[in-house]
Amino acid sequence: ATWGYGNDNGPATWVKSFPVAAGTRQSPIDIVPTAAKCDTKLTENPLTVNYSPEPAMELCNPGLSVKANIKSKSVIKGGPLEGEYKLEQFHLHWGSADKQGSEHTLNGKMFPAELHLVHYNATKYSSFGEAVDKPDGLAVFGIFLKISDKPHQGLKSLTDVLSEVQYKDKSINIKQEYNPVCLLPDNINKYWTYLGSLTTPPLCESVTWIVFEEPIEVSEDQMKAFRALCCGECGSAPIVDNYRPPLPLGNRQLRASFQ
Ligand SMILES: C[C@@H](NC(=O)c1ccc(Cl)c(S(N)(=O)=O)c1)c1ccccc1O
Numbered sequence: 001a002t003w004g005y006g007n008d009n010g011p012a013t014w015v016k017s018f019p020v021a022a023g024t025r026q027s028p029i030d031i032v033p034t035a036a037k038c039d040t041k042l043t044e045n046p047l048t049v050n051y052s053p054e055p056a057m058e059l060c061n062p063g064l065s066v067k068a069n070i071k072s073k074s075v076i077k078g079g080p081l082e083g084e085y086k087l088e089q090f091h092l093h094w095g096s097a098d099k100q101g102s103e104h105t106l107n108g109k110m111f112p113a114e115l116h117l118v119h120y121n122a123t124k125y126s127s128f129g130e131a132v133d134k135p136d137g138l139a140v141f142g143i144f145l146k147i148s149d150k151p152h153q154g155l156k157s158l159t160d161v162l163s164e165v166q167y168k169d170k171s172i173n174i175k176q177e178y179n180p181v182c183l184l185p186d187n188i189n190k191y192w193t194y195l196g197s198l199t200t201p202p203l204c205e206s207v208t209w210i211v212f213e214e215p216i217e218v219s220e221d222q223m224k225a226f227r228a229l230c231c232g233e234c235g236s237a238p239i240v241d242n243y244r245p246p247l248p249l250g251n252r253q254l255r256a257s258f259q
């Protein structure tokens with residue numbers, strides 16, 4: 001049986017096929033800002049993002065989320081990172097209703113969705129596949145989505161075409177010159193960071209998480225577009241509630257780049 005988010009193949013069952021699910025650096029976590037340690041080292045070496053436009057970005061529906069695969073050289077460095085990390089893909093997790101959907105929570109509060117920009121350590125490893133199971137292999141930007149009456153212009157290029165990848169294994173190419181930098185919040189200097197894992201199988205403990213304090217704002221119609229995606233072919237269930245609930249922080253240190 002393949003893993004998923006249903007009752008018989010959801011997060012509570014993943015440990016059977018992926019024992020690391022019971023590990024000590026699993027993600028997501030509940031972010032409690034008052035428990036975070038403000039670390040000036042994070043600001044002395046500011047996080048820098050050098051994303052470039054994608055000539056033809058491939059958007060696909062692998063059945064559990066919607067994913068955009070990145071081909072051009074878009075890199076990040078600084079903050080908690082050593083070396084340069086290259087953007088590999090981005091995808092989202094969302095709920096069946098606005099009250100749930102994010103993976104990380106903030107003081108126990110869930111957001112309607114969470115955007116993940118997945119990078120791999122290109123200084124040390126030659127591909128995402130090589131980096132995915134190394135302790136310093138990956139760095140993921142976690143961005144909360146909140147509802148507003150205006151659509152998010154950067155996401156609009158994706159939400160306007162989601163109907164074309166409604167079914168599993170469908171993929172399309174997005175308009176020319178899409179720059180993923182349009183997905184980031186205005187202020188990327190305020191974030192929390194901790195050592196964690198992939199939140200989907202294989203759940204490797206290889207991720208330096210960088211979760212931004214500032215959410216991006218999307219419209220209810222854009223959320224409806226994500227909820228109209230299907231897990232399989234025509235008539236299959238919608239992709240909703242594809243989030244893993246938070247795991248214990250345990251002995252890990254949650255650091256903040258701000259007071
Ligand atoms: C759901 C999606 N997961 C990833 O691709 C994924 C890869 C790396 C990271 Cl770091 C994360 S995460 N959520 O921790 O940011 C998610 C997926 C999994 C398996 C097959 C197809 C497929 O699309």
Ligand SMILES: [Zn+2]
Nearest residue numbers: 091093116199
């Ligand atoms: Zn994710």
